[in-house]
Every structure is written in C-alpha cells, then in structure tokens.
Amino acid sequence: MASADTTDDGGLIHCRLDELLEERGITLTRLSELVGLSLVNLSVLKNDRARAIRFSTLSAICAALDCEVGDLLVTVRT
Template sequence: MSPAEDDELSGIHCRLDELLAERGMTLARLSELVGVSVVNLSILKNDRARAIRYSTLSAICRALDCQVGELLVRAD
C-alpha cells in the first residue's frame, strides 16, 4: 500500500515537513530537542506512522511552538 493510500485510510496528514521549513529547523535538530530518533521522526514526516505517543506529540509541539491541530490535519 502506498503512503497516499495509507493517508486515505487513516484520514490524517502530518505537516511536520512544512512546520520544520517554516521554522528553519532540521529534522536532526528536532530529534535533539525531543529525544526521538531521526528515523522515527522521518516515518512521521512521511505519513508512514501508524501511531504516536502523546508524550512525543507534546514534545514535538513544544519544540515547534505549535498546536496539535497545526501538526496533524485531516487529509481530505
């Protein structure tokens, strides 16, 4: 199944790539700030994650100074 098909099934799109670009931050720097591996953040960024811990979600939002709804959106 392609990532696009996964999006359609979950109905959720992660805007991590866009938020990082807006803030001029790299995935490696975010990894340092939140204590999550670059590989796991990349999986999230590319809409391949099946789940995310609330603690990870909170740490990402804190590091990017955003709300959950800015990071995760419905994929319509």
C-alpha cells in the first residue's frame, strides 16, 4: 500500500497482509480464492506497492482474515 513517497504527515502506510496470513495459517492463494482477487493484485498489496485500494476490497480481506482495517494497514513513522 505504500509508495516510496511519504505522505504530508510524514508517515508511510504499511500493509501487514503477510504477517496476518502467517498468523492465521492462510496462503495468499487461499486468500485470493476467498476474496475473489487475483494473486497479482494481492501480491501488489502485500508488498506495499499498491497506490490505492477499494473499500470493498478492504472489507473482503478483513472479513476473510477476521481482522479490522487497522490490523491490516498501519502508519509507519520515519
């Protein structure tokens, strides 16, 4: 979810998808099946390369992983 540029508040958004998948014992492939997104799109999100994400996508991922948006996306201060 993050890019190389920092936001106006000096923060950087980090997607914790990899950590959440590991904690829950779910593969990216299985998550792809559960939420109906391609592996490529989930990989972009997982590797902090996404520039945007739809609320429906956030909702689907959070439902599949039984988490809140704040568990998935965090601000990293530099």
